[in-house]
Amino acid sequence: MIVPRTLSDLKIWLKGHRAFQSRKWESVLTLLATRAYLFICAPNALVGFRVKLPADIAAAAVKKRIRPDKLPHLLDVRAANIELDKFSGKWSSLSDVTDRNNLAALDLSETSIALVGCGTIGSHLARMLVQCGAGNGGKLTLFDTQALDQGNIGRHLLGFGDIGKGKASAVGAELSRFHPQVKVASIEDDALRHLSEVGNHDLVIDATGEWNVQSALNQWFLDGGRKKARAILHSWVFMNGAGVQSFLNLNDEYACFRCLKPVFDGPWRFPVGNEKDELNLQPATCGDGAFVPFTVDAPVMAASLAVRAALDWVNGDPGPRLRSAVVDVRRGRAQEPRHPSPSKACPACADIRASR
Numbered sequence: 001m002i003v004p005r006t007l008s009d010l011k012i013w014l015k016g017h018r019a020f021q022s023r024k025w026e027s028v029l030t031l032l033a034t035r036a037y038l039f040i041c042a043p044n045a046l047v048g049f050r051v052k053l054p055a056d057i058a059a060a061a062v063k064k065r066i067r068p069d070k071l072p073h074l075l076d077v078r079a080a081n082i083e084l085d086k087f088s089g090k091w092s093s094l095s096d097v098t099d100r101n102n103l104a105a106l107d108l109s110e111t112s113i114a115l116v117g118c119g120t121i122g123s124h125l126a127r128m129l130v131q132c133g134a135g136n137g138g139k140l141t142l143f144d145t146q147a148l149d150q151g152n153i154g155r156h157l158l159g160f161g162d163i164g165k166g167k168a169s170a171v172g173a174e175l176s177r178f179h180p181q182v183k184v185a186s187i188e189d190d191a192l193r194h195l196s197e198v199g200n201h202d203l204v205i206d207a208t209g210e211w212n213v214q215s216a217l218n219q220w221f222l223d224g225g226r227k228k229a230r231a232i233l234h235s236w237v238f239m240n241g242a243g244v245q246s247f248l249n250l251n252d253e254y255a256c257f258r259c260l261k262p263v264f265d266g267p268w269r270f271p272v273g274n275e276k277d278e279l280n281l282q283p284a285t286c287g288d289g290a291f292v293p294f295t296v297d298a299p300v301m302a303a304s305l306a307v308r309a310a311l312d313w314v315n316g317d318p319g320p321r322l323r324s325a326v327v328d329v330r331r332g333r334a335q336e337p338r339h340p341s342p343s344k345a346c347p348a349c350a351d352i353r354a355s356r
């Protein structure tokens, strides 16, 4: 293909294509007269043009000595001498940029996801989910009650410029900045007060790492108020970042989240660190809440485990429900991926299972 050099070349070139109807030439001229870009989109190419206005026409247009509605005709008359700037483009839709990396049959684009918690795990997880197709068709809703604090940004996706903003909204804005076609809703409130909305998603992801929220969402999922939700996926960091875990609950014959730690102050059945180590909880100080220190590697690994579990599930092969990874090789304790059996002592599901 010889790329047109002048407006006259472009006219001949377009009229040589069967898909182009000659009466459209007038609309092409009208478009180009406004200095807009014209892109020709074909499966194998994306070519763009813009006219270089001759100096005398440009000056006359600035001085309003040419009526704008006369400019297309003037361009047509002088088409052989009007050169074009030329551009090449690449398809960059959200599908184009996310599909290329996924070896599995399905990505997350057809799955609606409620992400509860946009903190240290949830913020990284939110962007990874989008990079795997979330928010591209399927609804993506973010929940968080808090605003981003300066103490958060050492391990959060967001940085200095977002301090003081609500985490859910700011992460949502970051996802829209990542790609303008991402469709995301942000709710700056406690997800437990919006369970009806949470349950309107195929997949609920709990990235809070907070025992009370984890337990409450687990109970809600078991109690059947979940409407559309078919799966709940928990993601957390263990013991000062010694390791990370993800757990997928499909409300079937395997364990629920509370089965993993049936007694509130008892041990985890499959710990990925030593619970007898001292939890280095930093007490609340003026302007900063209590927190458990660990570096950003831990939440990013937790988010990675959760993304893989979600992709396996949407592709029909959920695999081991409990997945663990050691982050700190000195403190972590390796756990094989497994399907935990229900605990007879589970306060959440033992009675429900007994009554089935």
Ligand SMILES: [Zn+2]
Binding pocket: 255, 256, 257, 258, 259, 260, 342, 343, 346, 347, 348, 349, 350
């Ligand atoms: Zn249970």
